Amino acid sequence: MSRVFPFLRPPSDVVSVGPWSRLTPDGAEPLTDTLPDWDYSTTLALHRAGSVDGLRLRRLSGLPIGATLDVSVQWFASNSALRGRAWRIGLPAEDGFETNIDFRLPGDDLGGHLELITSVILRASAPGASPAAATRPGSVLWSDRHRLKLEADNTLFPIATADFHDLPYPTGAAWYLHIDEDLESAALGSILLLLNERHAVVMRAVEAASAPTEADRRVLSALRTDVMRVLLDKALTLDDLNDHVEYPIGSLGAVLLNVARIAFPAFSLEALRRERQTAPALFSSRVQDASQLLVEP
Amino acid sequence: MFDLEIAQLLHQRCGLVAGEAAVRSIWAFIALVLLPDVSYWRYPRPPGDRVLGTDITRHVWGRLWWRAHLLALPQRFEPYRLLDTFGEAxxxxxxxxxxxxxxxxxxxxxxxxxxxxxxRSGAPERDVLVDVLKRLSRWGAVVDFEALDQNELRRQVQDAADEAVAVLRAQSQIAGPRHADA
Structure with missing residues (x-):
């Protein structure tokens, strides 16, 4: 159902906008309809170019040249139901006004579907306006919506950052994977990957995980391999973990068993325990292979 | 007072972002697993939505986090000074x-x-608020409040309040004689 506005609005061709792009350290790429790599720590850097006939738009909206207008971008997140302003620029009374929309959108308030609404807004009218023209500041004279899905339905790995100086871990370490021992408890509450805020290389790589540089990719690969290694170590050193037991869905026991089965589908837990004990170097190489350490994407 | 202090505490210390705080099961976990004793002390024999998280706007803890999040000011000094402006209802x-x-x-x-x-010229606070919210909702269909600066936004809200009070005052003057006749 189209919305009926109680004031004059110009035809849609007074504004022409290009497609949205996502800026990454390696350049710009088209903004896709789904961003499966997005999470709450991701800051989206977005861009689109546009051209606005500021004079024609005023005339066809019944507004005088002296009316103050803006081009702005508003975001709306479906799961938090929050909205906010991402970007804004004044629109001069000239046709063919070229503008580059550029902004960064932190992930804190986002989630679910993200709508990006590009609008031309009346900020202040001026004497000489048509009686049918918009008068209320904020009136939307033109708008365009783009909707995208931000996250995959997969559960995110529990990650937190901390200064290791304040924790009982080595101050220079890059990360620490905490795993509890209650196999029946929820895995999401039993596992926590702590990243050391003092470790600039790792922090940079994790913050850029949605659009990593080549160097970041290597760091993230090392991190993935080590997380898998620590999870497997835990699985193999917990004597109570048994691959014939049905652990509750989402429990630590179920997750540890899954990691072992996905990494080494041909091995039983007992065989893995034996190899880790008798040939630790070979076992370590197997983990590198299973986690594809430093393999090109 | 308890609710206001807890709202601030939850918002400052839970480490949740809005996307996470919109997940209802998180609040069910906090109410029923983490703090069941406090939840049932706050609402003895609560209806389900107070603890289950079926409706965050009613949840014993979720609604407090959101109250703090929506009203927290982006400043270091007294960021939660607006928390007590509105009563719970x-x-x-x-x-x-x-x-x-x-x-x-x-x-x-x-x-x-x-x-x-x-x-409010004597009009009941709740009636004025409901009327103001209706007006802002209606204007919001064709107005982008986010595009405005603070002063412009204040004027819009003030306009809505002035109109609401005027309408309510007129209604009470019309209703007055009728009640008198009855």
Whole structure:
């Protein structure tokens, strides 16, 4: 159902906008309809170019040249139901006004579907306006919506950052994977990957995980391999973990068993325990292979 | 007072972002697994939505986090000074309109900021608030509040309040003689 506005609005061709792009350290790429790599720590850097006939738009909206207008971008997140302003620029009374929309959108308030609404807004009218023209500041004279899905339905790995100086871990370490021992408890509450805020290389790589540089990719690969290694170590050193037991869905026991089965589908837990004990170097190489350490994407 | 202090504490210390705080099962976990004793002390024999998280606007803890999140000011000094502007029932009116105006933090903060200075001319606070929210929701269909600066936004909210008070006063004058006749 189209919305009926109680004031004059110009035809849609007074504004022409290009497609949205996502800026990454390696350049710009088209903004896709789904961003499966997005999470709450991701800051989206977005861009689109546009051209606005500021004079024609005023005339066809019944507004005088002296009316103050803006081009702005508003975001709306479906799961938090929050909205906010991402970007804004004044629109001069000239046709063919070229503008580059550029902004960064932190992930804190986002989630679910993200709508990006590009609008031309009346900020202040001026004497000489048509009686049918918009008068209320904020009136939307033109708008365009783009909707995208931000996250995959997969559960995110529990990650937190901390200064290791304040924790009982080595101050220079890059990360620490905490795993509890209650196999029946929820895995999401039993596992926590702590990243050391003092470790600039790792922090940079994790913050850029949605659009990593080549160097970041290597760091993230090392991190993935080590997380898998620590999870497997835990699985193999917990004597109570048994691959014939049905652990509750989402429990630590179920997750540890899954990691072992996905990494080494041909091995039983007992065989893995034996190899880790008798040939630790070979076992370590197997983990590198299973986690594809430093393999090109 | 308890609710206001807890709202601030939850918002400052839980480490949740809004996307996570919108997940209802998180609040069910906090109410029923982490703090069942406090939840049932706060609401003895609570209806399900107070603890299960079926409706965050009613949840014993979830609604407090959201109250703090919507009203917290982006400043270091007294960021939570607007928390006590509205009573629980009044804030429920705002939060229940999450999809229309309740999602606009700048609008909610502005409303809370000028609310104490609005001259209601004797009209009941709740009636004025409901009428103001209806007006802002209606304007919000064709107006982008987020595009406005603070002063412009204050004027819009003040306009809505002035109109609401005028209408309510007129209604009470019409209703008065009828009641007298009865």
């Amino acid at each position: 009044a804030f429920d009116q705002i939060f229940a309109r999450r999809r229309s105006i309740g999602g606009s933090r700048v609008l909610i903060r502005t409303l809370a900021d000028i609310w104490p200075s609005i001259d």
